[in-house]
Amino acid sequence: MDIAILDLGGQYVFNIRRCLLEQGFNAAILPFNTPAEKLRDVKGIILSGGPYSVYDENAPMIDEKILRLGKPILGICYGHQLLAKFLGGIVKRGVGEYGFSEINILDKNNVLFRGWNNREICWMSHSDNIVKLPKNIEVLASTDKCKYASFHLDDIYGVQFHPEVSHTPKGYMILRNFAADVCGIEKTKWNVESFIKKSMDDIRRNIGDGRAIIAVSGGVDSTTLAVLAHKILGNRLICIHIDTGLMRKNESKMVVEMLGKLGLNVVHIESREEFLRELDDVVDSDRRRKIIGKIFIKKFEEIADKYNVKWLLQGTIAPDVIESSRGSAERRRGIRHGGLIKVHHNVAGLPNDMKLNVLEPFKELFKYQVRILAKRLGLPREIIERQPFPGPGLGCRIVGKITLDKLELLRDITDIVEKSFSEVKSSQYFTYLVNGIEKSFKSSILNRKLKVYKAFYLKGKFIGIKGDERIIGRAIGIFSKKFRDMKYIELLKLQSEITGKYRDICRVIVLLKIFENYSKEIGIVIRAVDTMDFMTAIPSKIDFTMLEKISIDIERIIKPIFIGYEITTKPAATIEPI
Numbered sequence: 001m002d003i004a005i006l007d008l009g010g011q012y013v014f015n016i017r018r019c020l021l022e023q024g025f026n027a028a029i030l031p032f033n034t035p036a037e038k039l040r041d042v043k044g045i046i047l048s049g050g051p052y053s054v055y056d057e058n059a060p061m062i063d064e065k066i067l068r069l070g071k072p073i074l075g076i077c078y079g080h081q082l083l084a085k086f087l088g089g090i091v092k093r094g095v096g097e098y099g100f101s102e103i104n105i106l107d108k109n110n111v112l113f114r115g116w117n118n119r120e121i122c123w124m125s126h127s128d129n130i131v132k133l134p135k136n137i138e139v140l141a142s143t144d145k146c147k148y149a150s151f152h153l154d155d156i157y158g159v160q161f162h163p164e165v166s167h168t169p170k171g172y173m174i175l176r177n178f179a180a181d182v183c184g185i186e187k188t189k190w191n192v193e194s195f196i197k198k199s200m201d202d203i204r205r206n207i208g209d210g211r212a213i214i215a216v217s218g219g220v221d222s223t224t225l226a227v228l229a230h231k232i233l234g235n236r237l238i239c240i241h242i243d244t245g246l247m248r249k250n251e252s253k254m255v256v257e258m259l260g261k262l263g264l265n266v267v268h269i270e271s272r273e274e275f276l277r278e279l280d281d282v283v284d285s286d287r288r289r290k291i292i293g294k295i296f297i298k299k300f301e302e303i304a305d306k307y308n309v310k311w312l313l314q315g316t317i318a319p320d321v322i323e324s325s326r327g328s329a330e331r332r333r334g335i336r337h338g339g340l341i342k343v344h345h346n347v348a349g350l351p352n353d354m355k356l357n358v359l360e361p362f363k364e365l366f367k368y369q370v371r372i373l374a375k376r377l378g379l380p381r382e383i384i385e386r387q388p389f390p391g392p393g394l395g396c397r398i399v400g401k402i403t404l405d406k407l408e409l410l411r412d413i414t415d416i417v418e419k420s421f422s423e424v425k426s427s428q429y430f431t432y433l434v435n436g437i438e439k440s441f442k443s444s445i446l447n448r449k450l451k452v453y454k455a456f457y458l459k460g461k462f463i464g465i466k467g468d469e470r471i472i473g474r475a476i477g478i479f480s481k482k483f484r485d486m487k488y489i490e491l492l493k494l495q496s497e498i499t500g501k502y503r504d505i506c507r508v509i510v511l512l513k514i515f516e517n518y519s520k521e522i523g524i525v526i527r528a529v530d531t532m533d534f535m536t537a538i539p540s541k542i543d544f545t546m547l548e549k550i551s552i553d554i555e556r557i558i559k560p561i562f563i564g565y566e567i568t569t570k571p572a573a574t575i576e577p578i
């Protein structure tokens with residue numbers, strides 16, 4: 001370990017490590033209260049962000065002796081504010097910003113900002129702000145709303161923005177410069193062969209001569225793990241695919257055939273009626289995901305009892321774990337950061353009384369790493385590049401009550417959208433349904449930027465993230481002829497301003513068409529995002545002509561209240577609506 005990342009509770013702490021590993025720097029995540037004496041051999045220390053205020057009674061604090069070790073230190077967001085407080089600065093509560101911001105680099109010659117221009121785009125997501133620093137500290141950068149966006153004193157650096165997320169396009173340079181130039185660390189490479197060997201050893205050691213079952217959705221995560229585990233277990237590995245009734249058009253048939261071609265031992269379970277019966281009238285997203293997780297485990301345990309199996313393999317990856325284990329400052333207990341962003345059915349959605357032992361070899365990997373692994377294992381391209389699809393399926397793409405009619409409609413529309421986007425290089429694209437519109441929405445931001453527009457709150461509750469904390473918020477839909485001529489960066493700034501100003505709003509949808517004579521009281525939203533790690537994402541830059549063509553195809557099936565395209569980043573929204 002060359003760099004120690006002290007985990008102060010931010011959901012992007014794993015992004016920091018990923019970004020360093022990608023660039024060839026060895027880093028490990030440690031508890032925030034790691035004693036200074038245990039960090040004497042590291043070459044650098046990073047303090048992560050977190051959903052706290054430095055004045056909170058429950059706020060995590062580092063060992064202050066770390067500042068006297070003589071090691072380079074980089075504080076990010078909350079870590080930046082914590083360093084400022086320790087160095088004699090003043091942090092003020094409740095003065096923050098969310099979203100894209102233009103940052104002015106005041107000292108371009110400083111090694112931390114090597115490769116940056118005088119003005120760059122960065123991502124802010126904080127509730128507090130530094131308002132004063134001692135005179136001996138040099139200010140390196142500022143924004144219109146953040147005077148002390150970056151500072152340094154000797155080898156101690158702070159940045160209020162998030163360099164570890166894709167929303168800060170040159171953020172990776174900050175981490176690279178800190179590791180290579182400030183800490184003096186030499187590059188290495190992520191060793192995929194070493195990871196394969198370690199994973200196979202883990203499977204061999206835990207399962208031994210026994211059998212295991214694996215839940216296989218057909219996505220790249222679970223399929224890659226199934227192929228890897230099959231190398232060790234052969235036919236002692238039982239692959240289970242469950243048709244929940246929440247799948248895309250003809251999906252289960254295609255998945256079972258594909259798994260068979262890979263030489264895997266597949267059990268196909270048809271459970272549509274049970275899933276839809278249990279989900280009837282369930283609108284709350286957390287409860288919905290937990291029900292899905294509970295039924296999955298019930299089915300797995302039935303197969304496990306039949307074949308005397310004690311182990312369940314899951315293709316859980318890092319974002320599933322992160323979003324299911326942090327997201328609330330109030331729920332920290334000791335060194336464990338609490339809460340969640342989303343109930344992932346395979347993590348927080350698992351029942352407490354399950355009998356099976358769970359093995360998750362990929363739980364520290366991000367999607368791009370799984371794809372590298374899949375390629376190395378020789379999986380076909382159609383699996384490696386397959387569109388991500390959540391375990392709860394279409395169940396987390398219907399905001400409101402799930403019905404058979406809605407599922408059939410969503411399957412048809414999803415098919416249209418996926419075929420239309422097949423040549424677009426978006427990381428993920430899909431569509432979701434809402435129950436229509438509520439009251440109108442007015443804003444000085446829209447008055448200033450659009451002048452003539454119609455805007456509405458959409459029905460239902462949506463999951464969002466602000467300041468590293470989960471919110472259950474609202475979505476708004478906006479119709480304006482001006483959208484067609486707006487630059488992409490203007491759309492990004494518009495959604496940032498709205499989600500930054502209004503705490504309850506976490507999604508912004510551009511309404512492509514509004515139908516007065518609609519055939520069904522339902523709204524249709526198209527969503528496409530670009531991301532590498534699925535922890536942060538930006539809406540794909542899509543030509544409005546293409547979106548209008550998709551709208552015409554959808555109109556042939558149904559005339560909804562509206563058809564829209566979501567322009568929200570993650571954060572403030574999650575990728576899936578609920």
